[in-house]
Amino acid sequence: MSEKSQAQLQVAAPSRSILNDKWDVVLSNMLVKTGLGFGVGVVGSVLFFKRRAFPVWLGIGFGLGRGYAEGDAIFRSAAGLRSVKA
Amino acid sequence: MLKSSSSSLLKHAVTRRSLASINTGAVVSSTPTSHPLRRFIVRTTLAISLFYAGGLALAEYNDSFNDIFVENIPFAETLVDSFESYRDATMLSSPLTLEELRAKFGGMLGGKVTSIPNQGVNAQDANKEDLKASIPTKIDARSPLTSTSTARNDAALVNLSPINVVTGSHTPTKFAELVKGINDAIRAINEQKIEVAEEQLSVIIEAHQALTTSVVNFNKDIESVVEQGISERTAQLVSDLTNKYETRLKEDEANLTSKFTEELQDYRKGLEERSAKQLAEDLKANEQTLLAKHANEVALLSITQVEEFNKILKEKLDTERDGRLAHLKDLDSGVGRLLESVDNLNHILMKKEAVTQLTLTIEELKTKLQSSNSHALNIESQLKKLKSLSDILPGKPKPCCKSKNKSPALIDVAISELDSLTSKQEILTNEQLYNRWNLLGDDFKTASLLPPNAGILGHTFAKMFSFLLFTKEGSSPKNQDLDSVFARVNENLRLSKLDKAVEEVVALQGWPYVLCQEWINDARRKLEVESLVDVLDCELRTL
Numbered sequence: 001m002s003e004k005s006q007a008q009l010q011v012a013a014p015s016r017s018i019l020n021d022k023w024d025v026v027l028s029n030m031l032v033k034t035g036l037g038f039g040v041g042v043v044g045s046v047l048f049f050k051r052r053a054f055p056v057w058l059g060i061g062f063g064l065g066r067g068y069a070e071g072d073a074i075f076r077s078a079a080g081l082r083s084v085k086a
Numbered sequence: 087m088l089k090s091s092s093s094s095l096l097k098h099a100v101t102r103r104s105l106a107s108i109n110t111g112a113v114v115s116s117t118p119t120s121h122p123l124r125r126f127i128v129r130t131t132l133a134i135s136l137f138y139a140g141g142l143a144l145a146e147y148n149d150s151f152n153d154i155f156v157e158n159i160p161f162a163e164t165l166v167d168s169f170e171s172y173r174d175a176t177m178l179s180s181p182l183t184l185e186e187l188r189a190k191f192g193g194m195l196g197g198k199v200t201s202i203p204n205q206g207v208n209a210q211d212a213n214k215e216d217l218k219a220s221i222p223t224k225i226d227a228r229s230p231l232t233s234t235s236t237a238r239n240d241a242a243l244v245n246l247s248p249i250n251v252v253t254g255s256h257t258p259t260k261f262a263e264l265v266k267g268i269n270d271a272i273r274a275i276n277e278q279k280i281e282v283a284e285e286q287l288s289v290i291i292e293a294h295q296a297l298t299t300s301v302v303n304f305n306k307d308i309e310s311v312v313e314q315g316i317s318e319r320t321a322q323l324v325s326d327l328t329n330k331y332e333t334r335l336k337e338d339e340a341n342l343t344s345k346f347t348e349e350l351q352d353y354r355k356g357l358e359e360r361s362a363k364q365l366a367e368d369l370k371a372n373e374q375t376l377l378a379k380h381a382n383e384v385a386l387l388s389i390t391q392v393e394e395f396n397k398i399l400k401e402k403l404d405t406e407r408d409g410r411l412a413h414l415k416d417l418d419s420g421v422g423r424l425l426e427s428v429d430n431l432n433h434i435l436m437k438k439e440a441v442t443q444l445t446l447t448i449e450e451l452k453t454k455l456q457s458s459n460s461h462a463l464n465i466e467s468q469l470k471k472l473k474s475l476s477d478i479l480p481g482k483p484k485p486c487c488k489s490k491n492k493s494p495a496l497i498d499v500a501i502s503e504l505d506s507l508t509s510k511q512e513i514l515t516n517e518q519l520y521n522r523w524n525l526l527g528d529d530f531k532t533a534s535l536l537p538p539n540a541g542i543l544g545h546t547f548a549k550m551f552s553f554l555l556f557t558k559e560g561s562s563p564k565n566q567d568l569d570s571v572f573a574r575v576n577e578n579l580r581l582s583k584l585d586k587a588v589e590e591v592v593a594l595q596g597w598p599y600v601l602c603q604e605w606i607n608d609a610r611r612k613l614e615v616e617s618l619v620d621v622l623d624c625e626l627r628t629l
Contacts, residue, residue: 074542
């Protein structure tokens with residue numbers, strides 16, 4: 001009986017996981033964008049710059065920058081925050 | 087004289103024959119002459135007459151033919167009208183006989199005309215005596231006519247008339263044969279055409295007349311004899327028949343009398359048996375009726391006696407009640423009051439018992455809520471007990487002093503609220519709440535370093551520098567920094583001051599508040615349960 005009542009209890013996401021979740025999203029997004037930049041750099045290097053290294057680094061930089069911008073926006077958003085007018 | 091008369095008759099006959107041949111005109115000529123015009127006229131007339139007669143006859147019997155006949159044939163309408171008028175006249179005219187006409191117009195007819203010329207012979211009833219008397223006269227009169235003879239000078243032809251005798255039903259056949267034989271002999275004589283002298287003829291005629299007379303007399307005698315015999319025989323037969331009838335009558339009378347006597351005896355016997363049977367049945371029925379009547383009377387008597395006995399008993403009881411049992415009513419009212427008191431006592435006892443049980447359960451709940459188990463609290467059994475006790479609890483107080491309705495009582499509301507709180511979510515113990523607060527410590531430190539509207543760099547640096555922070559311990563009431571708040575809350579939890587801890591946490595803002603929101607909910611639920619238990623406890627104290 002007690003097990004059943006326990007199973008019926010509401011399982012809510014813990015509030016302290018909100019910040020960690022945001023970190024997860026930001027890091028994964030940064031990784032993806034960096035990977036995309038790296039890929040674009042490699043392709044550009046092969047196609048247009050005779051396999052030189054700088055297009056690859058440029059692509060990685062673009063990706064990291066894009067990831068940072070989006071992560072910053074994610075952290076600054078008011079999602080989950082209580083706005084209190086003091 | 088006879089001879090002269092016969093010759094005159096002969097002449098007369100010859101004369102009539104010749105006249106008849108002249109009058110009729112049926113003279114057979116050797117060369118037949120043809121008359122085509124006359125024949126044509128006759129045939130035409132006959133044909134037209136036949137046609138009109140047939141048409142008239144058909145028109146009388148058939149209405150449709152009548153219409154066709156009248157409309158299409160000339161003179162047919164006149165003919166039909168005249169025929170119908172004639173028929174109606176004949177049918178409507180009264181059939182008066184000549185005698186009636188005479189009676190009606192006797193004065194005119196009777197005096198003037200005595201006899202109608204060429205009337206003929208009137209029919210009259212024949213008289214037997216006259217008839218018998220006329221027979222020989224007839225023969226006498228006819229014989230000179232029939233025995234005519236063609237006389238030459240002295241010879242005459244014998245021609246005798248046959249004997250004509252009126253034979254009745256009684257005339258014997260042998261007599262008829264005799265007369266027939268004589269007539270055959272006369273016919274044979276006539277056929278021989280014997281010529282005799284006048285004297286001989288007269289003798290023959292006399293002999294013939296004598297024979298005729300004797301035959302007629304014989305006929306008369308034989309008729310009288312036959313009639314006499316018939317009358318004698320009839321009388322004898324009548325007497326025999328009468329005797330036979332009388333004897334038969336006597337026999338039949340005797341038979342009938344004996345038969346009637348037997349039937350009467352049988353009928354009397356049957357009637358006696360039936361009457362005896364009926365009498366026995368009636369006697370039995372009467373006996374049963376009398377028995378039933380007797381039983382009814384006995385039952386009626388017993389009922390009457392029982393009623394009398396009841397009446398006497400009632401009177402006795404009334405007298406006893408008025409005497410020894412006079413205070414029975416007081417006793418009854420006293421018992422009634424006692425019953426009410428017992429009922430009230432029962433009511434109070436039940437209430438007290440319920441209140442006691444409720445108090446014990448509340449105490450048990452309180453003990454559970456203050457316990458320091460590492461598992462969540464399970465107060466389901468206590469809650470059930472509370473529900474059942476509140477159901478049977480009599481005299482619940484009103485929810486408010488000013489409210490008019492007794493329901494819903496505060497205790498019921500509190501129990502239902504408690505049930506809704508604990509049914510879906512778990513109630514944490516103080517130990518659990520303290521542990522969960524300590525788990526929030528690292529994140530709390532990080533959040534405490536976050537600037538307002540921090541971006542990714544702010545979060546990164548806050549995480550990095552949170553490792554460099556020192557952890558405060560103990561209570562510092564005046565400081566409002568997050569480390570002091572965290573330390574105060576920790577201290578309050580350690581001292582089981584959950585309400586104050588919650589108060590501190592709820593006052594947080596920003597990311598620290600977001601971090602603590604779940605803990606706040608758990609702590610608030612615990613506080614609500616404790617408050618409800620306190621409410622129940624206070625309510626029970628008022629009962």
